Amino acid sequence: DSGVTQTPKHLITATGQRVTLRCSPRSGDLSVYWYQQSLDQGLQFLIQYYNGEERAKGNILERFSAQQFPDLHSELNLSSLELGDSALYFCASSGGLDNEQFFGPGTRLTVL
Amino acid sequence: GESVGLHLPTLSVQEGDNSIINCAYSNSASDYFIWYKQESGKGPQFIIDIRSNMDKRQGQRVTVLLNKTVKHLSLQIAATQPGDSAVYFCAENKENTGFQKLVFGTGTRLLVSP
Secondary structure: OOOOEEEOOEEEEOOOOOEEEEEEOOOOOOEEEEEEEEOOOEEEEEEEEEOOEEEEEOOOOOOEEEEEOOOOOEEEEEOOOOHHHOEEEEEEEEOOOOOOOEEOOOEEEEEO | OOOOOOOOOEEEEEOOOOEEEEEEOOOOOOOEEEEEEEOOOOOOEEEEEEEOOOOEEEOOOEEEEEEOOOOEEEEEEOOOOHHHOEEEEEEEEOOOOOOOOOEEOOOEEEEEEO
């Protein structure tokens, strides 16, 4: 158990819908990272937050957004969902800007 | 169920053998490299890391080798056990940028037979 929690574990929704994925980092970790893992793209970095501020962006679509709240938990919002958004979404946390990342168990999103 | 691509390179070994998993990285400016292990239905788990000022680093039963000349990274697992069966990813990063933006390789599936 990495100490990072993600909810929900599974999510099934329809195209065009919007969903919110939640992540709670390890106690004391200030950085939160979001990754997408799909069959054809592998594990891809989406976005990083540090102490509430966005720090780095990867291949994140404009339909996706994220935020980190004062209690350091983070949410990833996915809107206008498409079939191709079906994937595993992982959250990771670390203590600082360049420390080891600890991954959560992931949220499996299925878009029908 | 499995969370990674169906066409991953696969390494099949017998229990007790030594395993070597290879990775080619893309960015010559990358100076920090990590190996992750991902078991079915779980998130990636840190195994070992290495910085570019080193060419070898050892952990418990694992060794990472870095060849910057050819941009190649390898993970050696000694006395492989059935519990080592998983998908292994290398990841690279350019440090000292104020953030960690890992770029992951495609992964190698390790199958260990008893």
